[in-house]
Amino acid sequence: MLIVTCVKQVPDTTQVKVDPVTGTLIREGVPFIINPFDTYALEESLRLKEKYGFNVAVISMGPPNTEVTLRKALSLGADEVILLSDRAFGGADTLATSLVLAEAIKKLGQTQEVAMVICGRQTIDGDTAQVGPGIATRLGYSQLTLVDHIENVDLKAKTIVVRRRLEGRHEIVQAPLPAMIAVLREINRPRYPIVPMRLFAQDAPVTLWNNKVMGLKEDTIGLKGSATQVRKIFSPQREKGEIIGDGIKYPEAAAGLLIQRLIEKNILCL
Amino acid sequence: MSLNISTIVFAAAIMLFCWSCYRRFRLLLIGKAEDRFKDAGRRIWSVLYYAFGQRCTVSHGYRFGWNHLVLFWSFMILLVANTEFMLEGLFPNYISFSLLPSSIYHPLAVLIEIASVLALLAVCIAITRRLAFPPKYIEARSRDAFIILGLIALLMLAFFGLHASKIAQGNEEAASYMPVSEFLASTFLKNGSPGSLNGYSEAFWWLHAIVLLGFLNYLPFSKHMHILAGIPNVFFRSLTKVNTQPREEFKKGNTYGVGKIDQFTWKGLFDSYSCTECGRCSDNCPATETGKLLNPRLVIHDIKVNLLKNGPPNRKETELPLIGGGKEGSISEEVLWACTTCGACMEVCPVFIEHVPKIVDMRRNLVEMSAKVPDELLSLFENMEQRSNPWGIVPSERAKWAALADVKTFVAGETQYLFYVGCFGAYDARSRKVSIAISRILNSSGISWGILGKDELCCGDSLRRLGNEFVFDRMVMENSKIFKEKGIKKIITQCPHCYNTLKNDYRQYGMELEVIHHTEFINEMIRSGKLKLNGTNDRGNLVFHDSCYLGRYNGIYEAPRSVISSVTGRAPIEMDRHNDRSFCCGAGGGRMWMEEGTGKRINVERAEEALKKNPATICVCCPYCMTMFEDGLKGIKADVQVLDLAEIVSEALK
Numbered sequence: 001m002l003i004v005t006c007v008k009q010v011p012d013t014t015q016v017k018v019d020p021v022t023g024t025l026i027r028e029g030v031p032f033i034i035n036p037f038d039t040y041a042l043e044e045s046l047r048l049k050e051k052y053g054f055n056v057a058v059i060s061m062g063p064p065n066t067e068v069t070l071r072k073a074l075s076l077g078a079d080e081v082i083l084l085s086d087r088a089f090g091g092a093d094t095l096a097t098s099l100v101l102a103e104a105i106k107k108l109g110q111t112q113e114v115a116m117v118i119c120g121r122q123t124i125d126g127d128t129a130q131v132g133p134g135i136a137t138r139l140g141y142s143q144l145t146l147v148d149h150i151e152n153v154d155l156k157a158k159t160i161v162v163r164r165r166l167e168g169r170h171e172i173v174q175a176p177l178p179a180m181i182a183v184l185r186e187i188n189r190p191r192y193p194i195v196p197m198r199l200f201a202q203d204a205p206v207t208l209w210n211n212k213v214m215g216l217k218e219d220t221i222g223l224k225g226s227a228t229q230v231r232k233i234f235s236p237q238r239e240k241g242e243i244i245g246d247g248i249k250y251p252e253a254a255a256g257l258l259i260q261r262l263i264e265k266n267i268l269c270l
Numbered sequence: 271m272s273l274n275i276s277t278i279v280f281a282a283a284i285m286l287f288c289w290s291c292y293r294r295f296r297l298l299l300i301g302k303a304e305d306r307f308k309d310a311g312r313r314i315w316s317v318l319y320y321a322f323g324q325r326c327t328v329s330h331g332y333r334f335g336w337n338h339l340v341l342f343w344s345f346m347i348l349l350v351a352n353t354e355f356m357l358e359g360l361f362p363n364y365i366s367f368s369l370l371p372s373s374i375y376h377p378l379a380v381l382i383e384i385a386s387v388l389a390l391l392a393v394c395i396a397i398t399r400r401l402a403f404p405p406k407y408i409e410a411r412s413r414d415a416f417i418i419l420g421l422i423a424l425l426m427l428a429f430f431g432l433h434a435s436k437i438a439q440g441n442e443e444a445a446s447y448m449p450v451s452e453f454l455a456s457t458f459l460k461n462g463s464p465g466s467l468n469g470y471s472e473a474f475w476w477l478h479a480i481v482l483l484g485f486l487n488y489l490p491f492s493k494h495m496h497i498l499a500g501i502p503n504v505f506f507r508s509l510t511k512v513n514t515q516p517r518e519e520f521k522k523g524n525t526y527g528v529g530k531i532d533q534f535t536w537k538g539l540f541d542s543y544s545c546t547e548c549g550r551c552s553d554n555c556p557a558t559e560t561g562k563l564l565n566p567r568l569v570i571h572d573i574k575v576n577l578l579k580n581g582p583p584n585r586k587e588t589e590l591p592l593i594g595g596g597k598e599g600s601i602s603e604e605v606l607w608a609c610t611t612c613g614a615c616m617e618v619c620p621v622f623i624e625h626v627p628k629i630v631d632m633r634r635n636l637v638e639m640s641a642k643v644p645d646e647l648l649s650l651f652e653n654m655e656q657r658s659n660p661w662g663i664v665p666s667e668r669a670k671w672a673a674l675a676d677v678k679t680f681v682a683g684e685t686q687y688l689f690y691v692g693c694f695g696a697y698d699a700r701s702r703k704v705s706i707a708i709s710r711i712l713n714s715s716g717i718s719w720g721i722l723g724k725d726e727l728c729c730g731d732s733l734r735r736l737g738n739e740f741v742f743d744r745m746v747m748e749n750s751k752i753f754k755e756k757g758i759k760k761i762i763t764q765c766p767h768c769y770n771t772l773k774n775d776y777r778q779y780g781m782e783l784e785v786i787h788h789t790e791f792i793n794e795m796i797r798s799g800k801l802k803l804n805g806t807n808d809r810g811n812l813v814f815h816d817s818c819y820l821g822r823y824n825g826i827y828e829a830p831r832s833v834i835s836s837v838t839g840r841a842p843i844e845m846d847r848h849n850d851r852s853f854c855c856g857a858g859g860g861r862m863w864m865e866e867g868t869g870k871r872i873n874v875e876r877a878e879e880a881l882k883k884n885p886a887t888i889c890v891c892c893p894y895c896m897t898m899f900e901d902g903l904k905g906i907k908a909d910v911q912v913l914d915l916a917e918i919v920s921e922a923l924k
């Protein structure tokens with residue numbers, strides 16, 4: 001049985017700036033990283049693999065350089081990686097992205113039964129947290145979001161029990177497989193790749209599925225298949241703050257002033 | 271008579287000894303190859319100076335080292351005497367010194383007599399010391415130690431008994447050259463009948479024989495194996511300072527680091543045989559001292575035990591893992607992570623055992639082969655790999671500090687010196703001030719210098735010491751590329767860790783850089799008169815702390831002291847542990863990035879040591895030491911300033 005892990009390669013957003021004139025992202029020189037949440041999704045897949053003997057396939061839709069991220073997945077122990085890359089996929093919103101990913105999962109399901117799709121909670125660039133649910137909806141899978149612990153998988157009965165973390169409470173949910181699971185950072189601690197695996201991953205095969213392979217209708221994918229179009233990107237202006245006291249020379253006095261101010265503004269009360 | 275029996279007994283005992291030695295030393299062959307023969311001339315000189323001259327045991331203010339020197343030399347002389355005794359035992363009536371011409375025999379007799387007295391005295395002192403003023407670690411008083419000392423004492427007593435009875439029998443032609451034996455004979459055996467004297471003589475001869483053969487056969491199984499392995503180990507020592515670790519080749523099918531005993535080199539294994547268990551390494555280890563699990567002597571001991579257990583051929587499974595087995599002969603992960611790589615252990619080891627490379631090798635195995643690392647290191651490794659700094663701060667912030675100073679960017683073909691700021695100097699708020707002070711000094715000295723700004727990368731020191739050689743290797747490649755592209759040849763560093771890494775580690779990659787630490791640079795500039803100081807700046811009691819990577823790693827002790835004298839008008843106050851015996855601040859070897867949960871904090875221990883000298887200022891030359899001292903002083907004493915040497919100099923500039 002197969003676990004499909006969805007990972008996205010994202011620009012290191014802490015290093016991204018918005019061009020104030022054109023209002024577009026300055027991507028030049030910004031390194032790409034694996035979407036941090038997705039490292040937890042991959043780790044959880046690998047742990048399930050070790051525990052239950054699943055195969056782990058990692059899929060990612062993105063430009064050709066996404067290969068780097070997929071090799072990293074291989075070095076951590078993924079069995080198979082698939083890059084979904086085609087000019088026609090470009091400019092996709094969550095609707096179009098989840099379509100391509102769902103179709104790829106279906107395609108994988110032709111050779112091996114898919115038990116789970118594991119996604120990150122959200123990405124650090126798009127931040128919508130919609131792709132996972134989109135996939136679940138399209139494929140008709142159980143939809144388990146905000147998961148911080150997988151309690152049990154029953155392969156005979158084909159059910160899974162997970163813990164979801166909601167505001168102020170936990171929810172233990174049992175659901176039939178196949179299921180889409182979107183994980184939180186708290187779920188695990190991602191492993192570090194060992195060197196022999198890194199070397200192996202350097203020239204292991206990365207399967208490319210472009211639209212010739214996928215054969216999807218042009219008006220359902222990419223920019224054309226997207227329901228949302230970006231009109232403008234801008235950095236919100238922030239009012240300049242005020243420096244209270246001299247925190248370097250008299251930290252205690254400065255802290256006193258700060259507390260007083262917070263009390264005045266009714267943010268703190270004694 | 272006893273003649274034929276003695277031949278048989280001696281032959282058997284000697285064969286048994288050779289067999290035990292063969293069985294032990296053959297195990298070294300399971301180790302990996304390593305060339306330790308090159309430069310034989312210097313090696314022989316080392317043996318003469320350190321082993322025969324006993325420089326290694328009497329050094330570092332070890333008073334009892336003198337006792338060992340006496341014992342050592344008595345032993346050397348007695349080796350001659352006992353070789354004769356053994357040959358005599360093997361071939362009775364054919365071999366004896368007494369057959370030599372008396373011009374040789376007589377002086378030899380005196381010499382042996384003196385050596386025996388001295389050996390007996392030295393053994394008595396050693397026993398008294400162990401009973402009355404025991405060394406810190408408990409094993410100095412082990413059964414092993416007392417057995418050996420007792421055997422030596424007994425051997426000497428048998429020797430005197432034998433000679434005294436021979437003299438009383440009138441069978442010793444050189445009696446007048448054996449004052450002690452002569453005295454014993456005339457005092458105790460004067461009235462012995464010929465029969466009883468013969469009995470004494472024979473009894474003492476056999477006592478001597480049995481003790482000697484027993485001693486010989488006990489050697490390979492005791493800590494006194496160092497009598498056999500110590501001197502060769504001095505011959506095989508590293509002829510350069512052990513301030514780097516060897517490169518690894520990253521190729522499919524290779525294994526990395528040391529996870530099993532046969533992955534050490536033969537020299538690594540030989541080290542474990544040469545350990546004298548003197549305990550100097552652990553006495554000086556900041557980890558041992560502050561109650562951590564790490565004890566460098568035990569690391570070496572465990573390697574030996576593991577080798578004896580897993581080394582013999584035809585063993586099926588290695589039931590005793592080298593790392594993590596939780597019993598003697600196995601080293602726990604916690605032990606390996608506790609090392610600050612301060613090098614104090616290697617500095618004082620009398621037989622030049624190399625502890626740090628072994629510890630790093632085992633860390634490499636944990637990181638590279640099984641990814642078993644303390645949680646804190648996972649983010650460090652990621653940050654280093656992704657953003658080339660320990661905190662994962664955005665690289666574009668690297669040059670931010672420079673806005674506050676008069677700094678230029680390094681221009682290929684124009685600028686002469688690169689000021690390699692380092693991660694601390696660039697990102698850490700406190701160390702940025704030191705970077706600014708250094709910039710001021712560089713400007714005042716009038717040299718042409720520049721920085722790489724946001725193009726600067728981390729040198730990789732912590733990664734190498736933590737055993738993440740794979741990522742270190744990549745970082746060296748990236749840095750080397752930048753240095754080559756920009757034609758950088760001369761580098762001034764702020765941090766001793768950058769200094770050591772660029773200077774000693776990068777050499778393995780063909781990078782011959784002239785690397786200068788800022789203390790050396792400032793000293794040079796003051797001496798040559800290029801830096802003008804505004805009279806003396808008395809700073810009250812100023813205590814100086816030696817950074818391990820400057821001092822022990824690179825022998826820089828004088829430069830900072832001489833700068834302090836020039837600037838403040840008086841020499842710095844020395845802490846109890848200083849120069850090559852200095853005590854680590856606790857941050858080296860990647861410890862900076864790890865929790866310190868067990869025992870006392872190393873930096874607190876060191877800060878308290880500094881406070882004993884009642885300082886107004888503590889002067890450091892390293893951003894790690896700076897952080898550790900400031901942290902260590904927190905909550906103890908707030909009115910002591912911790913300053914970098916550069917800050918003190920910068921304030922004293924005209």
Ligand SMILES: Cc1cc2nc3c(=O)[nH]c(=O)nc-3n(C[C@H](O)[C@H](O)[C@H](O)COP(=O)(O)OP(=O)(O)OC[C@H]3O[C@@H](n4cnc5c(N)ncnc54)[C@H](O)[C@@H]3O)c2cc1C
Pocket residue numbers: 006007008035037038041059060061062090091092093094095097101118119120121122123125126127128129130131132230
């Ligand atoms: C304001 C805005 C502007 C944008 N502008 C552009 C643009 O100009 N050009 C452009 O190409 N894109 C653009 N995008 C990106 C695009 O719309 C989304 O990134 C994409 O649809 C995925 O949504 P997300 O990043 O919010 O993922 P989320 O729904 O937050 O991701 C949840 C999980 O789904 C999985 N996942 C998400 N995306 C992928 C993927 N590609 N491959 C594999 N798994 C995935 C991961 O497991 C992830 O953790 C923009 C997004 C926003 C919000």
Ligand code: SF4
Pocket residue numbers: 551554555556557558564565566608609610611612613614615616625626
């Ligand atoms: S290098 Fe320092 S910390 Fe490490 S074992 Fe030696 S003395 Fe102890």
Ligand code: SF4
Pocket residue numbers: 544545546547548549550551552566567570615618619620621622623
């Ligand atoms: S390793 Fe060296 S210093 Fe430590 S106990 Fe052995 S001989 Fe002594």
